[in-house]
Amino acid sequence: MTTDATAPWLVVGLGNPGPGYAGNRHNVGFMVADLLAERMGGSFKRAAKAQAQVLEGRIGSPGPSSRRVVLAKPMSYMNLSGGPVVALRDFYKVPSANIVAIHDELDIDYGVLRLKLGGGDNGHNGLKSMTKAMGADYHRLRFGIGRPPGRMQVADFVLKDFSAAERKELDYFVDRAADAVECLATEGLERAQSAYNS
Numbered sequence: 001m002t003t004d005a006t007a008p009w010l011v012v013g014l015g016n017p018g019p020g021y022a023g024n025r026h027n028v029g030f031m032v033a034d035l036l037a038e039r040m041g042g043s044f045k046r047a048a049k050a051q052a053q054v055l056e057g058r059i060g061s062p063g064p065s066s067r068r069v070v071l072a073k074p075m076s077y078m079n080l081s082g083g084p085v086v087a088l089r090d091f092y093k094v095p096s097a098n099i100v101a102i103h104d105e106l107d108i109d110y111g112v113l114r115l116k117l118g119g120g121d122n123g124h125n126g127l128k129s130m131t132k133a134m135g136a137d138y139h140r141l142r143f144g145i146g147r148p149p150g151r152m153q154v155a156d157f158v159l160k161d162f163s164a165a166e167r168k169e170l171d172y173f174v175d176r177a178a179d180a181v182e183c184l185a186t187e188g189l190e191r192a193q194s195a196y197n198s
Contacts, residue, residue, distance in 0.1 A: 008068040009059075009185045010094040011036065012085055014103040014126035017075045023161035025145045026078060029102040029126075031170075032143070032177045033073050039178065044073060050087035051076045060186035067185040070094070079125040082133025089134065100139035100184060101130060102177065104158060108144035110166060111173040113180055113196050115141055117189055123154075139184060143177055 013033025021027050037044060037055050044053035053073045060066040070092050074084040089099060097117070103126055108114060118136045121127035127140065148157035162170055180196035 007095050007098050008056075008070055008092055010070050010072060010085070010088055010092060010099045011059075011181055011185070012072045012074065012081070012088075012099065012101045012130075014078060014081055014101055015073065016078050017073075021159070024159050025104050025162055026158040028104045028143045028145065028174070028177075030073050031174050032102045032141075032181065033071055035174055035178045036071055036181060039182075040069075040071065044071075046075075047072070047084075047088065049091040050074075050084040052084040052088060054088065059182050065186050069185060079129055081126040082129035082131075085130050086133045096134065096137045097139075098185075100141055100181060101127060102141045102143065102181065103127060104145045105142035106145060106147055106154065106158070108142060108146075110144055110146045111169060112144035112198050113141065113173075113177055114144075115139065115180060115184060115189060115193050115197055139189065141177060141180055141184070143173070 013029035015027035015030030040055060040057040040059060042055045042057050044055050047054040052075055055071040057069060058066040059069045070088060072088055074081045076084050103124055107122060117139050121131055148154055180192055183195055184192040
């Protein structure tokens with residue numbers, strides 16, 4: 001599947017709205033989206049057509065290789081992310097191949113990144129909702145958070161803040177994830193995978 005160089009990208013950071021969730025592992029998608037917004041020099045505004053916060057702009061180096069992007073944070077809670085994403089896709093006329101979801105991933109070690117196109121949801125409620133709403137043919141940037149320690153339930157683990165030890169490296173990993181999204185949009189999946197899939 002080739003991406004359309006003239007069509008905008010829809011970059012969706014997955015998370016839960018509200019200050020109580022802000023530092024949670026489950027909200028790493030929001031953290032990456034916030035950094036991309038900072039790099040774009042703008043701030044999120046409530047979308048008129050969807051339950052989401054959006055920022056329109058460009059990513060990548062200034063010039064012909066930069067890409068139009070709609071950066072989004074669904075405000076619907078994780079398990080209902082699909083509705084806002086589909087509304088934004090339709091409003092901005094974004095092809096599925098130009099959509100990327102940034103999300104936490106239990107099955108890879110903390111800080112490890114994996115870019116892929118399509119695939120299953122691996123029990124992730126945000127992806128489950130998106131796939132149900134629009135099919136699976138969108139990109140994912142999986143941000144490793146590792147497995148819960150001992151007998152801790154998955155739901156408790158993802159809704160806890162990153163540990164003090166993890167927070168020491170969190171800014172670096174979030175920065176790298178933002179780089180990976182920019183590379184995906186400007187240089188394509190293969191180039192981004194070879195540079196950022198560790």
